[in-house]
Amino acid sequence: MKKIEHIGIAVKDIEASNDLFAKLFGEPHYKVEEVESEGVKTSFFKVGENKIELLEATREDSPIAKFIEKRGEGIHHIAFDVEDIEKEINRLKGEGFVVLNEIPKRGADNKLVAFLHPKGTNGVLVELCQEIVINN
Numbered sequence: 001m002k003k004i005e006h007i008g009i010a011v012k013d014i015e016a017s018n019d020l021f022a023k024l025f026g027e028p029h030y031k032v033e034e035v036e037s038e039g040v041k042t043s044f045f046k047v048g049e050n051k052i053e054l055l056e057a058t059r060e061d062s063p064i065a066k067f068i069e070k071r072g073e074g075i076h077h078i079a080f081d082v083e084d085i086e087k088e089i090n091r092l093k094g095e096g097f098v099v100l101n102e103i104p105k106r107g108a109d110n111k112l113v114a115f116l117h118p119k120g121t122n123g124v125l126v127e128l129c130q131e132i133v134i135n136n
């Protein structure tokens with residue numbers, strides 16, 4: 001793994017949280033994106049070299065809705081930047097981690113992503129992400 005790519009925070013009301021975090025960071029978010037397949041609306045903030053992702057559920061069966069119901073708003077996941085996501089998935093499976101997406105899926109912010117089951121990582125939902133390089 002190369003570095004922390006971003007930290008994901010589950011929120012109930014992304015509009016209100018965009019304002020709140022803009023005050024906190026002194027900078028507004030730089031993009032919003034909806035990931036239909038996951039039932040989430042996201043927004044991204046830059047804090048120096050780091051990124052924060054806010055996530056709001058768009059449906060009741062969204063993983064974010066379930067998370068907030070169980071644990072309330074707060075830190076939802078930590079995402080790590082990887083060079084080769086398939087290689088990393090295989091390496092982690094070999095180490096005994098439970099990978100929730102054996103085939104990486106398309107996430108927000110032009111990334112291929114896969115999650116590790118938090119039961120195997122001391123309760124921390126870990127996201128692996130690899131930048132999608134568009135060659136043209």
Ligand code: ZN
Binds near residue numbers: 077
């Ligand atoms: Zn994320």
